[in-house]
Amino acid sequence: MNKEVHVICDNIRSLYNVGSIFRTSDALGISKIWLCGITGTPEQSGLAKVSLGAENSVAWEQAKSSWRVVEKLKKQGFKVIALELTKESKNIKLFKSEYPLAIVLGNEVTGVTPALLKRCDAAVQIPMQGIKESLNVSVAYGIAAYELTK
Secondary structure, three states, X not given: OOOOEEEEEEOOOOHHHHHHHHHHHHHHOOOEEEEXXXXXXXXXXXXXXXXXXXXXXXXXXXXXXXXXXXXXXXXXXXXEEEEXXXXXXXXXXXXXXXXXXXXXXXXXXXEOOHXXXXXXXXXXXXXXXXXXXOOOHHHHXXXXXXXXXX
C-alpha cells in the first residue's frame, strides 16, 4: 500500500486483541501502530502468540496519551478518524478516506472516549444486521482497515 495509514490503539486491554491488530496491520500494509495508555506492547508475553511475528514487520511506538498522538499526527497533515458508534458516525461503506490517515481504536468496553472523539476529524461505524451493536475491537479493526484502505 502506498497510502500512509497509522493506527492508534487507545487503552486496549487484551494482548490478544493487540496481537491480532498487528497481524491485520501487516496484511494490509499499515505504516505504524501507536500503543497508547494501558495498551500492551510486543515485549509482553501473549501478544506474539497471536501476531505470529507481525510485531517485527509493522512499525510501532508506545505513547502515554492518545490525544497527544492525535494532535501530533494532525499537525503532520493526517486525517484522524475514530472507529466508533455515535450519533454522528458515518457508514464506513460511504466514507471516502483521505491520506495520510490515522484510525483510532478504543477500549474493548468503553470504546473511544468522548474527549478523544472530539479531536477526531470524523467517526465511522460498521453497519450491523444482528441484535448486537458492536464487534470485538480487533475484528472491527480488520473490517474497517480493509474498507478504508482498499
